[in-house]
Amino acid sequence: MLRSCTAALRTLRALRQAGRRVPRCEPVLARRWFSTEKVIPKDHALPNPSWSKDLRLLFDQFMKKCEDGSWERLPSYKSKYTQKSEDFKTYFLDSKLVKEQLSQAQLFTRGYEDGLGFEYVIFYNDDEKRTVCLFQGGPYLQGVPGFLHGGAIATMIDATVGMCAAIPGGIVMTANLNINFKRPIPLCSVVVINSQLDKIEGRKLFLSCNVRSADEKILYSEATGLFIKLDPEKSLI
Structure with missing residues (x-):
């Protein structure tokens, strides 16, 4: 059993060192140790x-728009390896500590149980260089009683604008976000x-970005953002 663990670890290291490419929109098939069962994230x-009914209705409307290829629904996982995440790791020092931390990391907006925190889906239009996020903030995101915390909507603005920048720009980071x-x-x-x-x-x-009600009649927030495409020759540390 110990030999199996060691072999699995060596295989994982070899794949990462080889820089194996993983498509952006496809889930990584993980394999449980000591089992041949594949686990799909x-x-x-x-x-x-x-x-809610409103979120499902909007989702169905945008899925219709995806049928002709003009829009694309972007999958979202708690944690997964993609080529971009592999590339991003090259900006960090190659230390055992950093590798262990990254292996335990998960997406901040996916850390709550269903319905309690961030419920959202992002759609992207490549021709228009535009993203639309359908977002429902759960009860764990409360600020003033009865209302969404400002930091929660700022998080979703950053996630939506960041995705709009990352698809054409590659590895990017937020330099300025004005809401x-x-x-x-x-x-x-x-x-x-x-x-x-x-x-x-x-x-x-x-x-640029705006946040509106489900019927888009009420304007809740407006924002502008500046993102920087990272230089692969430079480390963040």
Whole structure:
């Protein structure tokens, strides 16, 4: 049994050192140790029982738009290896401590049980360089009683704008995010976060964003963001 563990670890190290490429939108098939059973990571950007009627309706509408290929639904997992995540690790020192930390890491917005925190799905339009996030904030994201915490909506704005920058820009990080909060968002309500890539100047990507009600009649927030495409020759540490 100990030999099996050692062999599995050596295999994983070999795959990572070889720089194995994994498609952006395909889940990684993990294999349980001591078993031949394949484990498919759960895609959290799909409806679950906690989704409200408004969120499901908007989801269905955008899935219709995906049928002609103009829009694409982006899968979302708690943690998975993709080529981008492998590339991102090259910015860190190659130390045992960092590797152990990354192996335990998971996406911040997927850390809650279904319905309690961030429920969302992001759609992307490549021709228009635009993302739309359908977001429902659960009861664990409360700020002022009855309303969504400002930090929670800022997180989702950053995630949506960041995805809009990352698809054309590759590995990017937020340099500036400026948010104007117009109105508080009722807890557990559904909002639509629209993000647009405005221009690219060298390694700088400029984007704009707005947050509206499900029927898009109420403007809750507006934002602008600056993202920087990272230089692969430089370390972040």
